[in-house]
Amino acid sequence: MNIKSTLTSSVALLGLSAGAAFAEAHATTLTIATVNNGDMIRMQGLTDDFSEQHPDIQLEWVTLEENVLRQNVTTDISTGGGQYDVITIGTYEVPIWAQNEWLVSLSDGMSEDWNESDLLPAIADGLSLDGELYAAPFYGESSMVMYRTDLMEEAGLEMPDAPTWEFIREAAAAMTDRENDINGICLRGKAGWGENAAFLTAMANSFGARWFDEDWNAQFDTDAWSDTLTFYLDMMEESGPASAANNGFNENLTLFQQGKCGMWIDATVAASFVTNPDDSDVADQVGFALAPDNGLGKRGNWLWAWSLAIPSSSNDVDAAKTFISWATGQGYTELVAENEGWANVPPGTRTSLYENEEYLSAAPFAQMTLDSINSADPNDPAVDPVPYTGVQFVAIPEFQGIGTQVGQEFSAALAGQQTAEEALANAQRLTTDEMEAAGY
Amino acid sequence: MATQHSRSAARWMIAPAVFVLLVWMLVGQGIVRILVIAPFFVMPTVSALVWKNMFFNVDNGLFSYAAVAMGMQPYDFLSQSSLLSIIVIVAWQWLPFSTLILLTAVQSLDSDQLEAAEMDGAPPLSRFRYIILPHLARAITVVILIQTIFLLSIFAEIFVTTSGSFGTRTLTYLVYERVLNSQNIGLGSAGGIIAVILANIVAIFLMRVVGKNLDT
Amino acid sequence: MARAVSTRKKLMWTGLAWFFGLLIFFPILWTFLTSFKSEGVAIADPPVWFAFDWTLENYRAVQERSNYPLALTNSIVIALGSTFLGILIAVPAAWAMAFVPGKRTKDVLLWMLSTKMLPAVGVLYPLVLLAKWLGIMDSRILLVVVLMLINLPIIVWMLYTYFKEIPGEILEAARMDGANLKNEIIYVLTPMAIPGIASTILLNIILAWNEAFWTILLTTVSAAPLTKFIASYSSPEGLFYAKLSAASMMAIAPILILGWFSQKQLVRGLTFGAVK
Numbered sequence: 001m002n003i004k005s006t007l008t009s010s011v012a013l014l015g016l017s018a019g020a021a022f023a024e025a026h027a028t029t030l031t032i033a034t035v036n037n038g039d040m041i042r043m044q045g046l047t048d049d050f051s052e053q054h055p056d057i058q059l060e061w062v063t064l065e066e067n068v069l070r071q072n073v074t075t076d077i078s079t080g081g082g083q084y085d086v087i088t089i090g091t092y093e094v095p096i097w098a099q100n101e102w103l104v105s106l107s108d109g110m111s112e113d114w115n116e117s118d119l120l121p122a123i124a125d126g127l128s129l130d131g132e133l134y135a136a137p138f139y140g141e142s143s144m145v146m147y148r149t150d151l152m153e154e155a156g157l158e159m160p161d162a163p164t165w166e167f168i169r170e171a172a173a174a175m176t177d178r179e180n181d182i183n184g185i186c187l188r189g190k191a192g193w194g195e196n197a198a199f200l201t202a203m204a205n206s207f208g209a210r211w212f213d214e215d216w217n218a219q220f221d222t223d224a225w226s227d228t229l230t231f232y233l234d235m236m237e238e239s240g241p242a243s244a245a246n247n248g249f250n251e252n253l254t255l256f257q258q259g260k261c262g263m264w265i266d267a268t269v270a271a272s273f274v275t276n277p278d279d280s281d282v283a284d285q286v287g288f289a290l291a292p293d294n295g296l297g298k299r300g301n302w303l304w305a306w307s308l309a310i311p312s313s314s315n316d317v318d319a320a321k322t323f324i325s326w327a328t329g330q331g332y333t334e335l336v337a338e339n340e341g342w343a344n345v346p347p348g349t350r351t352s353l354y355e356n357e358e359y360l361s362a363a364p365f366a367q368m369t370l371d372s373i374n375s376a377d378p379n380d381p382a383v384d385p386v387p388y389t390g391v392q393f394v395a396i397p398e399f400q401g402i403g404t405q406v407g408q409e410f411s412a413a414l415a416g417q418q419t420a421e422e423a424l425a426n427a428q429r430l431t432t433d434e435m436e437a438a439g440y
Numbered sequence: 441m442a443t444q445h446s447r448s449a450a451r452w453m454i455a456p457a458v459f460v461l462l463v464w465m466l467v468g469q470g471i472v473r474i475l476v477i478a479p480f481f482v483m484p485t486v487s488a489l490v491w492k493n494m495f496f497n498v499d500n501g502l503f504s505y506a507a508v509a510m511g512m513q514p515y516d517f518l519s520q521s522s523l524l525s526i527i528v529i530v531a532w533q534w535l536p537f538s539t540l541i542l543l544t545a546v547q548s549l550d551s552d553q554l555e556a557a558e559m560d561g562a563p564p565l566s567r568f569r570y571i572i573l574p575h576l577a578r579a580i581t582v583v584i585l586i587q588t589i590f591l592l593s594i595f596a597e598i599f600v601t602t603s604g605s606f607g608t609r610t611l612t613y614l615v616y617e618r619v620l621n622s623q624n625i626g627l628g629s630a631g632g633i634i635a636v637i638l639a640n641i642v643a644i645f646l647m648r649v650v651g652k653n654l655d656t
Numbered sequence: 657m658a659r660a661v662s663t664r665k666k667l668m669w670t671g672l673a674w675f676f677g678l679l680i681f682f683p684i685l686w687t688f689l690t691s692f693k694s695e696g697v698a699i700a701d702p703p704v705w706f707a708f709d710w711t712l713e714n715y716r717a718v719q720e721r722s723n724y725p726l727a728l729t730n731s732i733v734i735a736l737g738s739t740f741l742g743i744l745i746a747v748p749a750a751w752a753m754a755f756v757p758g759k760r761t762k763d764v765l766l767w768m769l770s771t772k773m774l775p776a777v778g779v780l781y782p783l784v785l786l787a788k789w790l791g792i793m794d795s796r797i798l799l800v801v802v803l804m805l806i807n808l809p810i811i812v813w814m815l816y817t818y819f820k821e822i823p824g825e826i827l828e829a830a831r832m833d834g835a836n837l838k839n840e841i842i843y844v845l846t847p848m849a850i851p852g853i854a855s856t857i858l859l860n861i862i863l864a865w866n867e868a869f870w871t872i873l874l875t876t877v878s879a880a881p882l883t884k885f886i887a888s889y890s891s892p893e894g895l896f897y898a899k900l901s902a903a904s905m906m907a908i909a910p911i912l913i914l915g916w917f918s919q920k921q922l923v924r925g926l927t928f929g930a931v932k
Contacts, residue, residue: 031876031877033876035892036888036889036890036891036892037892037893037894038892038893038894041721041892044721045720045721060876060877062876062877062880062884062888063721063722063888064872064884064887064888065887065888065889065890065891065892066891066892067599067891068872068887071620071872071873072872072873072876074620074623075780075781075784075873078623078781079781079784079785079788080788081784081788081793082788083793083794083876084876181499190603190605191602191603191604191605192603193621195603241498241499242498242499242514242516243497243498243499243516243518245516245518245519245605245606246492246497246516246518246519246601246602249893250891250893250894250895250896251493251497253894253895254493254500254699254895255499255500257696257699257895258500258699258700258701259701260499260500260701267893269893270893273894273895278694278695278696279694279695279696279699279895280696397622397623398622400621400622400623401617401618401621401622401623402622404603404604404617404621405617407603407605408603408604408605408609411519411603411605411606412605412606412607415516415519415520415605415606417519417606434622471677472673472674472676472677473677474912474915474916475677475678475680475681476676476677476680476681477915478680478681478684478908478912478915479680479681479683479684480862480866481862481865481866481908481911481912481915482683482684482687482866482904482908483866483868483883483886483904483907484866484868485868485886485887485890486687486886486890486900486904487683489890489891489900490683490686490687491683493897494683494686494690494897495683500699500701500703502686502703505702505703532680532683535680537859540855540858540859541814541855541859544818544851544852544855547851578817578820578821579817582813582814582817585769585813586769586810586813586814589769589770589772589773590772590810592773593772593773593774593775593776595775595869596868611775612775615775615777615778616775616777619777619778619780620777629778631775631778632774632775632777632778632779633778635773635774635775635778636770636771636773636774638773639770639772639773639774640766640767640770643766643769643770644766
């Protein structure tokens, strides 16, 4: 280890790296940032099909977990970095980023057979601003009740297609058998705007609660919110798992697949996991129902679409549009069906898919997914009028921060560290402060 | 701030015991040493995920199985003892760091001195107290200083395990939330500056207490 | 280690050391076992220890999906590059602070270290804009420089403490014998400081290897190291422990092997080193 050799080798290394960076700056390459969920992984696996059709466009994939992806993409787009040509974002970001003029409109320039009018209206609405579409939905999801048919039968109950919260709570209590490690209901409890805050916001909609009134005043001090949170906490106390306050989607999925949950209300995409006999102990004992309601005309389900969009800083908008047309068009659905079977096509984006007999027979949860999606309205999510769009979120830039902090309060209440009243009072206070600071 | 102190405190109380063992091992010491160093190589997100889901989880973590097997009630570490849980994760990750530094220091110890003490019949504990410990003063100082300050900025462990619930938000975590979640760069930067000032205060305080060990 | 130790004592210590070693290693062992399970078995209740169908499926899936060789190369280049660059700068700095201390040397040292406390995210946007302006986003050289700067305080600190161990009399003696500064550094200082430098290098390589904030946010494809490779396997919607375990083992293995070899070097450096 003498100094000279150290010097030489480091200089060599630097030279090497600089050279590599330079060499890769050419060729028509699209860099695509996407989430590491199953449907996207499948899309990555089908890259060859796209390359055959478009040999002049090369695809580079950056597949990341949701949170890391969001950090990456947000950093890039807000600095105009131009690192990505196609990004995967959700229903929450699209209207905000479109407003900031960070996204390219997809209302023209898409390939001819990419049929915009075929998109599910509820989904397309959430991805539009002033009538222009800014992102193409790759797959859409809502939430619904998944339940164990065998346990339900044992409890002597029958799940209606459209249950009420009261029924869910009764059924949960009846199914719970803690001696045998069976919890009547598993729900999200982990703090986060996309975790428990999303679930509780959707649930609150069906209880007649809302985040803000029309003048952007926080509404956590209302009876409706108090009812929502108290109901949730009581039900989880009676019938929830011990780890509830730390459980997100994946933790609950694990519990359900191990047979430790009687019911689980979560994303429709979970249906294909819990019915997969390779991973799930309970695959042939799962039934589905619409998310519960409280007789107020709104159900407690949400609406989300992972969508492909083009940052304004992209170097090759035309090629990016070509790619998005391929990935979100009807041709892609058929391609997946051919290679992986109809049950594996990305759900929840196109009307035509739900008119396809082959799909309907291959995916027993298809109709329930469609009904759930159609029953959510991002522009009119709550019983009372609201000034925002979004079912389980509020489409303003401040929401990620506020939602996460409110989620932390709810999580602490679920862990028994504060009462529902304290949690709501804290939520009210911090939301009011943040909104004031943000100038609403 | 108390959090971080206890965190590093926990760590450097474990570390000496472990590395002393390491040094006096004669058989297979290379392998054991690599076993002890290995946690350092695991990325923070991964180790936090492993600890959260495979160990701490009250419904299907290994600790729960162990508790049930011994006839005890499973304990929900993450929401009931959140700080302790995060301390355990971070201590596990950073144990190798202190071990490595202290190992380097202990290797330079004059073994004649130790042998002489042993000949004179000094029990192991006194040999440790009066010969080894003074020799390590500087190394221990460095471990405390570097780690205290280094670990003030942990993020992934908190994010993955509790997402800042149950009073586990540190100053750094707050700054991350502000910048990455709320996109409030101004507020986040201000938090960052406060963090630096605080770090300086902590560092000055630490220097007062342990700094004299740095002079020869 | 030529001390006479009774066999029983030796056995006891060895046993105890193995116990602690395995205890500390256990989470990694569990990850290792999980990497050979199917996703369903990985969440089995009660947990399965060894009696399952060992499968390489996860490793195959990871291999298929990601460009592991590129990520590995990037990790190696970034870790080694930033370490060597850091050592180049830190050795003179630490040398000056240890042997020619000024009135404010300790304050400067402390101040350097305190910059570590700045939450990295606070300088995220300025740094990204700077990198964009220089046109070096997603390049190895950017990460080499950034990680070097981030770890520099630690390198300087560690070297400083090791240099302080070197008795000043030896340097004076060398000077008396007419050694100039260059010879002093090469023939007197360096040999004595090798153990310290070696362990500093090792630690710094590990720190750079695991750095998971800048390496993820400043790269896209061509400079993306193993940290970003890992991030594509954690927490998707659906089961992932087995695949994440496999990806983690692939990320840990190279540096574990490096650590295995270098710790032997390290020990040799320590045994033959002149520091007493």
